[in-house]
Amino acid sequence: MKEQLSKKAEQVSLVLKQLAHPDRLMVLCCLLDGEKTVNELVGYANASQSWVSQFLSKMKLSGLVDSQKKGVFVYYRIAEPRLKAIMTAIYKAYCVAGVRSER
Amino acid sequence: MKEQLSKKAEQVSLVLKQLAHPDRLMVLCCLLDGEKTVNELVGYANASQSWVSQFLSKMKLSGLVDSQKKGVFVYYRIAEPRLKAIMTAIYKAYCVAGVRSER
DNA sequence: TTGACATATTATTAAATTATAATATACTAA
DNA sequence: TTAGTATATTATAATTTAATAATATGTCAA
Numbered sequence: 356m357k358e359q360l361s362k363k364a365e366q367v368s369l370v371l372k373q374l375a376h377p378d379r380l381m382v383l384c385c386l387l388d389g390e391k392t393v394n395e396l397v398g399y400a401n402a403s404q405s406w407v408s409q410f411l412s413k414m415k416l417s418g419l420v421d422s423q424k425k426g427v428f429v430y431y432r433i434a435e436p437r438l439k440a441i442m443t444a445i446y447k448a449y450c451v452a453g454v455r456s457e458r
Numbered sequence: 459m460k461e462q463l464s465k466k467a468e469q470v471s472l473v474l475k476q477l478a479h480p481d482r483l484m485v486l487c488c489l490l491d492g493e494k495t496v497n498e499l500v501g502y503a504n505a506s507q508s509w510v511s512q513f514l515s516k517m518k519l520s521g522l523v524d525s526q527k528k529g530v531f532v533y534y535r536i537a538e539p540r541l542k543a544i545m546t547a548i549y550k551a552y553c554v555a556g557v558r559s560e561r
Numbered sequence: 562t563t564g565a566c567a568t569a570t571t572a573t574t575a576a577a578t579t580a581t582a583a584t585a586t587a588c589t590a591a
Numbered sequence: 592t593t594a595g596t597a598t599a600t601t602a603t604a605a606t607t608t609a610a611t612a613a614t615a616t617g618t619c620a621a
Contacts, residue, residue, distance in 0.1 A: 360487065361504070363552050364480040371478035371548075376609085377467040380474075384463065393568060401464070403611080408569055427567050427618050437551040444547030445474075448540040449466050479579090496598060506581080511599055530588050530597050 370438060373419065374445075378402045379410055383433070384450075386420065387442050390432035473541060476522065477548075481505045482513055486536070487553075489523065490545050493535035 374380060378400040385391055385399045397407045411431050414420040421434040433439050477483060481503040488494055488502045500510045514534050517523040524537040536542050 360553065361480065361484060364483040364487070367548055367552050368478050368480045368483055371474050371483075372608095375471050375474035375478045377464065377471045380467040380471055381464060384467070394566095404568070405570085405612080405614095406610080408567095412569070424568095429568065440551045441544070441547055444544055445470055448543045449470050450463065475578095497596095507598070508582080508584095508600085509580080511597095515599070527588095527598095532598065 369417065370419065370435075370441070373414060373417070374441070378406070380445075382407065382410065383438075383442055384446065386431060386433050387439065387446060390423075390430040392428045392430055394428075396431070472520065473522065473538075473544070476517060476520070477544070481509070483548075485510065485513065486541075486545055487549060489534060489536050490542065490549060493526075493533040495531045495533055497531075499534070 374383060381400040382396050385396055393404065393407055393411065396411070397404050400407060402410075411420060411422070415422060415431075419433065419435045419438050420431050422429050422431045424430075433442070477486060484503040485499050488499055496507065496510055496514065499514070500507050503510060514523060514525070518525060518534075522536065522538045522541050523534050525532050525534045527533075536545070
């Protein structure tokens with residue numbers, strides 16, 4: 356039981372490491388809204404094209420996002436429902452105004 | 459609006475950085491269950507007393523947990539409801555068996 | 562086939578984090 | 592007051608991660 360939890364913890368920590376950065380959070384927050392091209396994401400995060408591309412490529416490698424090419428554009432979206440769940444929880448906790456934090 | 463989000467992102471990333479580590483997740487997961495002494499937490503994470511103490515002290519500094527001394531023991535608990543919310547989401551997503559991930 | 566734009570890759574230096582050890586403090590019971 | 596246990600602090604070397612620049616690839620339209 357504890358063994359299992361510690362394996363999960365390993366897995367979750369790999370996901371959280373990818374999120375634990377302001378610009379990366381901005382990108383993911385943006386993806387939470389639906390699929391976006393690389394350039395659209397560059398606009399949201401204050402980061403370079405190269406940086407965003409790198410980040411997305413890592414996220415894709417680990418299966419957290421996937422992408423679809425349409426002509427010149429590459430559309431990225433969140434592929435892992437558990438990532439979506441975590442991002443949604445974060446968004447609700449920190450970005451939805453007027454929600455009283457219950458004890 | 460975007461300005462605000464990016465400030466939030468900064469704030470959230472500081473929280474996530476504290477979580478993004480297997481042993482730290484174990485500790486927090488354990489605290490999700492209720493308050494615990496340092497030694498109890500040392501038992502759950504496979505980490506040294508010194509390490510757990512250090513971690514808790516940082517978390518306390520940033521207001522994510524707080525502690526209460528009872529005799530020789532120091533009881534720690536999650537102080538920030540938003541941390542509790544995120545941890546709960548993570549726990550549900552990764553540790554609750556049998557939950558179908560909805561699309 | 563060339564120019565313009567969208568995306569991807571690679572390399573390198575700077576900076577932050579991790580793991581660990583050693584040691585200190587504080588409380589309690591005897 | 593001393594021994595034993597619980598917790599906290601400090602320091603440092605090793606490892607990761609971050610930031611950035613330079614450049615490459617691929618697609619499309621003219």
